[in-house]
Amino acid sequence: MNKGLPPIPYDRMKDQIEKEISSFMEKSGQWDQGMMPAVSYEQGATKISFILPSLTDRGLIEFLGVIKSHIANVRVHSFEDGYYAFQALNQNMFSTENMLDNIKFEFFSLSSSSRAEITKKGELSQEEVNVCIEMFRKAHSSQKESPHVRLRKLGASLISANADMTWDYIAGYDEVKRKIRESIVLPLQNPGVYDSIARKTRRVFESNRPRAVLFEGSPGVGKTTAARVIAGEVDIPLVYVPVESIMSKWYGQSSQNLSGIFDACEDMGGAIIFLDEIDSLAGSRNQNMFEATRRVLSVLLRRLDGIDAAMKTVTIGATNRKEDLDSALISRFDQTILFPLPNSAERASIFSNYAMHLGPEECALLGERSDGMSGRTIKDLCEFAERRWARKIMAKSLEPSAPPIEYYRHSLRVWKDNQ
Ligand SMILES: Nc1ncnc2c1ncn2[C@@H]1O[C@H](COP(=O)(O)OP(=O)(O)OP(=O)(O)O)[C@@H](O)[C@H]1O
Ligand SMILES: [Mg+2]
The missing domain is CATH 1.10.8.60 (Helicase, Ruva Protein; domain 3)
Structure with a gap:
């Protein structure tokens, strides 16, 4: 199994892992003692375990890639929801003798945290140590990326202020512009004023600023354009999320990715999230799509108003079929701004x-x-x-x-x- 490489004495192996990983964490600016792998040797077996910041399907595939690049033959030992295990086979793939003594990689996904556990009877070879270190790096590499990079990878983009995009670009629509100013622009430009009022009125302080606003109107009436103008008016980034493409491109991964987008916005210190074409969450055409839609919806419901509610972000949703939207979703929006056809x-x-x-x-x-x-x-x-x-x-x-x-x-x- 170890491709001829001899096992490394336990103490040296432990030392190597700890050195490599602390230097990686220091360099990537995420030093955290609590994240260090726990390395132990008990009852003749080596065990290395560490916390995973998240365990996504994509992450799991990346781990499998790391394992396969160092270890020739592995089998899937378990692939249940939340528990995945891969086990190295013997050099002779068909021999099962003492196979369970070979190195085993387990991944646990729990609601509070996720974890990787690597066990093997005896000591590890250099190749096997390398797998552990590389896997740790993979697991933590997304953490060190800037929120901007993460957003781009997740299919969202930052809309930057454009000097030509002012309210004058949108002709007419005075009432719509007034409502947008009142509900979105002013609170974002002067958060202090709104907070001081809330402090004088609420027994328990909570923000009185709108958290989610829905733009409703026929195609081509300026909803997306209005979002671009808002980006130029306020001093916080506007994150454009094309819901339709997130749904179709990321398929099984879309709900995690949407969560990742909200997280990245919070890490940036707040943003306006513009969920364009939110109606793609309405029509569920087939069973698989239905499942994906249901999961994305539940992420949205939690993020807009629930225990996971994003604190620093304001969400704008745009739709031209409000009547088809899930009623629980509609109720999460504090306000709907209707863009009529122009008179x-x-x-x-x-x-x-x-x-x-x-x-x-x-x-x-x-x-x-x-x-x-x-x-x-x-x-x-x-x-x-x-x-x-x-x-x-x-x-x-x-x-x-x-x-x-x-x-x-x-x-x-x-x-x-x-x-
Ligand atoms: N009142 C307006 N004044 C000037 N241009 C407008 C106006 N309304 C729409 N447009 C122009 O029409 C185009 C389409 O507008 P936009 O993409 O904002 O519509 P939308 O409401 O987001 O449509 P959809 O629902 O199809 O996404 C843009 O180029 C925009 O500049
Ligand atoms: Mg649009």
Whole structure:
């Protein structure tokens, strides 16, 4: 089993493990005596055990990778929910003689903490010591990564402030903007004011700031855009979480990853979490998906308002199918902000954002004739007009200029005919 390498005397082995691991923890800035492996020799067997910061499916696969890279043949001894064990086989894979004396790797996942335990009759070879050290490093390597890196790996991204993204970018919607300012922006800009009020009113102090707000509205009415503007207004990071892609890309892993996202945000000292397209949690198409959805939902319910509630984060969810969402989830949001389809005057003002060369009457006319359109449709329509105009300019070798109003009228007609 030990590929010809002789076992190392116990004391030397213990010394080596302790030295390597404390130097690793020091270097990665996570020195913690309580995390040091417990190494012992009892009744003729070596035992090494250490705490795992977490035990995820992905982590388990990584451990198996480490084991396989040092030990030729292993078998799965147990693969139950919460208890996984791998055992080295004999050099001759088919001989089972004294097989249970070979090195064994056990992983326990408990609700309070997880643990790895490595046991072997007698002493370990250098190869086997290396497995233990490498496994410890793997288990703790995600810890030393910055929250930003962790977020990226988990499929979330940080939206940074963009000077061009101010409230003026969103035309109309004064009522929506006012509500967002009141419920999200002001409390984040002046937390002290809100806390002092709560201290004067509550027998037991608790925050009166909203923790979760839901943006509801048809596709293309500016929900995601509003989140980008908020990112520029407040001084804390905005973490964009595309729920749909977390659900499909990470599948069985999605609930742990969502937890990891909330943890990373807390480690950053607080953030706004923007859960975009939260409706992907609504329709559960097949049984497997149903299970994954159920687990993600339960993480969300706990995180939004429960024992694991994130203390420093504000969550914004966006949906265009609120009626399909789980009612327990909806109830976790302190407030819903409805983004209606734009009215005629707002449509005119959206046109003037994307076709600023047109006069107010022209925009008003386009606004009147575009009933039922969202901001996105209007933007697309303006692009369509510009592209047609560009082709004409090139065909006739004209000087570049902005499209005349007829081009927008034409785009409107094409759009209506396609409805
Ligand atoms: N009131 C508005 N003024 C200017 N642009 C707008 C307005 N509403 C929407 N848009 C533009 O339409 C596009 C789509 O908006 P956004 O992605 O924010 O919509 P959404 O509500 O998040 O849609 P979905 O539900 O499909 O995700 C963006 O490019 C945005 O700039
Ligand atoms: Mg969106």
